[in-house]
Each structure stands twice: as C-alpha cells, then as structure tokens.
Amino acid sequence: MIASLPMYDRPETAAANDRLWQGVRDRLGYGPEHLTRGGDFWEHWEHPELVLSQTCGLPFRTRLRDRVQFVAAPVFDLPDCPEGHYYSHFVVRADDPRDDPADYADAVLAYNEAVSQSGWAAPQAWAAARGFAFARVMGTGAHVNAARAVAEGRADIAAIDALTWRIIARHEGYAARLRIIARTDPSPAMPYITAITRDPAPIRAALGEALAALSAADRAVLGLSGLAALAPEDYFAVPNPVVPAADLV
Structure with missing residues (x-):
C-alpha cells in the first residue's frame, strides 16, 4: 500500500x-x-x-x-473563494508596468505542466473568455520554476495556484521581485x-x-x-x- x-x-x-x-x-x-x-x-x-x-x-x-x-x-x-474551490494568481515582475493579464497576450507565459488546472488550464480559460490566448508559452515542470522564470526575466507572466503562491512568497527569496495583478476564475x-x-x-x-x-x-x-x-x-x-x-x- x-x-x-x-x-x-x-x-x-x-x-x-x-x-x-x-x-x-x-x-x-x-x-x-x-x-x-x-x-x-x-x-x-x-x-x-x-x-x-x-x-x-x-x-x-x-x-x-x-x-x-x-x-x-x-x-x-483562501479569501473570496467558494468552499471547495481555488484559483490561481497571475504574477508578473514587480517592475513591469502592465496591470492586466490581457496586456500580456503577446508575452511569454510560464506554466508548470500542460496537465495542470491551475498553471495551464485556468489561465488559458481566463484568456479565452476575453477573446485571446497566451500563445507564447514556456513549460517549466513546476510552479516554483514558473515563478522563478518570471522573476529572472525568462518569461513575463505565470498563473500560480494561490496556495502554492502563499508558500512561495513565504520561502522563496525571488518572490520579492514579483507581484500579483489578477486571479483566475475559481x-x-x-x-x-x-x-x-x-x-x-x-x-x-x-x-x-x-x-x-x-x-x-x-x-x-x-x-x-x-x-x-x-x-x-x-x-x-x-x-x-x-x-x-x-x-x-
């Protein structure tokens, strides 16, 4: 077992x-x-x-x-979330002036896995509801790697499971170089x-x-x-x- x-x-x-x-x-x-x-x-x-x-x-x-x-x-x-649900935070570099994920339509989205609801399905569904897709993408293998790729400038935006983001923000130094601009639908x-x-x-x-x-x-x-x-x-x-x-x- x-x-x-x-x-x-x-x-x-x-x-x-x-x-x-x-x-x-x-x-x-x-x-x-x-x-x-x-x-x-x-x-x-x-x-x-x-x-x-x-x-x-x-x-x-x-x-x-x-x-x-x-x-x-x-x-x-998680605040403002229906019971039994979760959402992802769209995170970008703190010094990037764009405040709407739609402004990143032509930028590079870092994602953890293509089988991830929070890192891949949720941001693409959010984009589709607004008439676009994140077409330039970078697979990283883990949320922590996707967030790091944004912090290091190899990507521009990532959707990070909100609970994972809380852990990253507590324990990963590079998180100080990132900020949240929006969240996906639960x-x-x-x-x-x-x-x-x-x-x-x-x-x-x-x-x-x-x-x-x-x-x-x-x-x-x-x-x-x-x-x-x-x-x-x-x-x-x-x-x-x-x-x-x-x-x-």
Missing part, C-alpha cells in the same frame, strides 16, 4: 503533511507507515494499492476519471483520491476527522480548514484546455 500528498509537499510543509497522514492512518486502522515522496506522481495516483493521494483537477477529469475513486475536495483557506480544488477498488467513504471520514484534529498551526501551514461537499461531476464539468504541442517562445 502507498499514500502520498504531493501537491503541496516541500520541506516547510512535510512535517504537517506527515501528521495529517498519521491521523488518517490511525483512524483507518491500515495504510503505509510513511508517505511516499518523490518519483512519478502518475505512479502514485495509478498504484493499485493506493490508499490516499491528492491530484490536480485536470488529470482527475481526463486520464484518472475511470481509474481512481474520488475521496473528497479540500477546503483551502475551479474545484485539488481532489483527494484512492484506488478504484477501495471504498472511499471510510477514507473520507478518516481524512475529515484527521483534518479536524490537526493543530491550528498545522492547518495554517497546509492552508486547510476541512473538506467540501463536492462530487466528481463538479470536476468533469470544467472544460479541458488545448494541450500545447511544444513550447512556443
């Missing part, structure tokens, strides 16, 4: 994630002693003995929709999943109880306040973006 919480796991959040998993495991009465870290996220998500992981909304509604069981949606501690927050063969109900209950039992400090570190009453259909209703054939900078 494996469990992983890879979406917001880094040295500054690892201990809080460990305590969350131990709370889930204690209440379930089974599961691996430790979270799996590193490696290919797809191997975690599609593992036949997966107990619990967290994925992104775009992979969930495309490749994973018939391969895993939906457990729950998290409630993130979409369902990164879902917790389990193997297709498992009953998600007891896992959902254990996760909710473990979250409630976390210290206020751990909940603040993770930006979590509970679970939302969302269903898989809430994710499947979100349009899928065009996948970039290659970086076009």
